[in-house]
Amino acid sequence: xxxxxxxxxxxxxxxxxxxxxxxxxxxxxxxxxxxxxxxxxxxxxxxxxxxxxxxxxxxxxxxxxxxxxxxxxxxxxxxxxxxxxxxxxxxxxxxxxxxxxxxxxxxxxxxxxxxxxxxxxxxxxxxxxxxxxxxxxxxxxxxxxxxxxxxxxxxxxxxxxxxxxxxxxxxxxxxxxxxxxxxxxxxxxxxxxxxxxxxxxxxxxxxxxxxxxxxxxxxxxxxxxxxxxxxxxxxxxxxxxxxxxxxxxxxxxxxxxxxxxxxxxxxxxxxxxxxxxxxxxxxxxxxxxxxxxxxxxxxxxxxxxxxxxxxxxxxxxxxxxxxxxxxxxxxxxxxxxxxxxxxxxxxxxxxxxxxxxxxxxxxxxxxxxxxxxxxxxxxxxxxxxxxxxxxxxxxxxxxxxxxxxxxxxxxxxxxxxxxxxxxxxxxxxxxxxxxxxxxxxxxxxxxxxxxxx
Ligand code: LGS
Numbered sequence: 404x405x406x407x408x409x410x411x412x413x414x415x416x417x418x419x420x421x422x423x424x425x426x427x428x429x430x431x432x433x434x435x436x437x438x439x440x441x442x443x444x445x446x447x448x449x450x451x452x453x454x455x456x457x458x459x460x461x462x463x464x465x466x467x468x469x470x471x472x473x474x475x476x477x478x479x480x481x482x483x484x485x486x487x488x489x490x491x492x493x494x495x496x497x498x499x500x501x502x503x504x505x506x507x508x509x510x511x512x513x514x515x516x517x518x519x520x521x522x523x524x525x526x527x528x529x530x531x532x533x534x535x536x537x538x539x540x541x542x543x544x545x546x547x548x549x550x551x552x553x554x555x556x557x558x559x560x561x562x563x564x565x566x567x568x569x570x571x572x573x574x575x576x577x578x579x580x581x582x583x584x585x586x587x588x589x590x591x592x593x594x595x596x597x598x599x600x601x602x603x604x605x606x607x608x609x610x611x612x613x614x615x616x617x618x619x620x621x622x623x624x625x626x627x628x629x630x631x632x633x634x635x636x637x638x639x640x641x642x643x644x645x646x647x648x649x650x651x652x653x654x655x656x657x658x659x660x661x662x663x664x665x666x667x668x669x670x671x672x673x674x675x676x677x678x679x680x681x682x683x684x685x686x687x688x689x690x691x692x693x694x695x696x697x698x699x700x701x702x703x704x705x706x707x708x709x710x711x712x713x714x715x716x717x718x719x720x721x722x723x724x725x726x727x728x729x730x731x732x733x734x735x736x737x738x739x740x741x742x743x744x745x746x747x748x749x750x751x752x753x754x755x756x757x758x759x760x761x762x763x764x765x766x767x768x769x770x771x772x773x774x775x776x777x778x779x780x781x782x783x784x785x786x787x788x789x790x791x792x793x794x795x796x797x798x799x800x801x802x803x804x805x806x807x808x809x810x811x812x813x814x815x816x817x818x819x820x821x822x823x824x825x826x827x828x829x830x831x832x833x834x835x836x837x838x839x840x841x842x843x844x845x846x847x848x849x850x851x852x853x854x855x856x
Pocket of ligand 1: 421424569570573625695697698714726727754808815816824
């Protein structure tokens with residue numbers, strides 16, 4: 404990035420969260436349990452035994468949180484709906500109090516000039532549906548479309564940007580292949596089935612949207628560029644597998660109507676021959692794609708399950724507290740790859756951000772008396788990544804917005820509260836919120852529409 408950036412008019416500046424990570428009160432007002440509530444209460448699954456029972460207490464403090472968003476000048480907010488608040492058993496009976504919670508939230512956002520981006524599925528499947536096979540049951544495409552339809556009827560018009568699934572790759576890789584995330588399965592045979600049903604559910608929800616909704620709908624994927632560690636044939640092949648597995652496994656069927664051939668190579672006999680008509684359901688016209696970007700991956704051949712590839716740590720690299728390399732150029736590379744491969748579809752950066760070790764308590768600025776959390780590494784990370792987004796826009800990629808992960812420090816899934824991604828610090832003992840220096844910096848970026856990066 405060389406000159407003063409001028410972001411496109413209407414470019415959205417936002418922040419992202421997910422229901423289970425911030426709301427707390429998972430069973431309030433008639434909600435049913437989700438697989439994450441169940442998983443978190445299974446001994447040994449969560450770091451430090453943390454659970455989402457309270458989280459950021461956003462379920463009770465959402466008004467305060469919307470006020471904070473307004474103070475920072477956000478023009479968009481990406482959040483997710485918890486399916487089991489809406490349909491406690493996953494299908495059938497609708498719980499009006501669950502719908503009301505999100506309806507009030509959306510009204511408050513609109514009153515404050517903040518555009519809602521609503522994610523229908525950010526990993527918290529109703530436990531009742533897991534009992535019926537969850538993502539392994541083909542019927543889940545209908546279950547998901549039913550739930551989506553309830554939300555479209557309740558909120559379409561007020562919500563104009565809908566997301567079907569957040570990161571199907573993580574749902575499958577973490578939930579069905581490696582087992583570190585709910586529902587905690589570890590099966591090479593289940594993973595392809597879960598993936599395929601996620602995509603069928605995505606297709607069914609988009610189809611239902613075309614009947615019931617009038618605005619925009621898309622899919623959010625987590626993708627990262629894979630660079631070969633050397634030019635050896637083995638490393639090149641390993642990189643190709645890793646790329647197909649993470650970057651093409653979901654975008655290819657959704658946008659091109661077929662899987663990349665490498666998946667058969669990776670899963671072998673566990674990769675079924677799918678019915679051709681499934682791809683008609685999966686490949687629906689999308690209005691945008693959301694990209695979550697955190698890091699890159701330098702890849703070498705290695706014995707590993709199931710990819711036979713490994714990440715090569717960069718001796719000169721900078722790493723975040725979660726051990727992910729800071730590599731802003733990767734975001735620009737990725738966006739250009741996306742355009743080359745899938746064409747000129749509008750893109751939102753639906754997540755980008757980092758966990759760093761922030762000072763544990765907010766200190767007081769002696770000059771102003773205001774509480775402060777100094778997080779210069781996060782500011783540096785954000786500045787460089789927003790700069791990379793700008794570079795991609797200059798190179799012709801149609802990027803329409805940037806959502807910072809995350810608005811608040813929150814429950815980082817099985818890592819519990821140990822990792823803080825927020826631009827707003829949360830004191831979990833008192834629930835006090837303190838905007839970090841990065842939040843003040845981001846507010847200035849928004850105020851100047853990115854001119855002051
Ligand atoms: O909190 C999650 C964030 C944090 O980092 C959010 O709910 C998810 O949607 C998303 O997966 N999130 C996330 N992803 C970073 C994945 C980077 C993986 C790099 C692995 C390298 C060893």
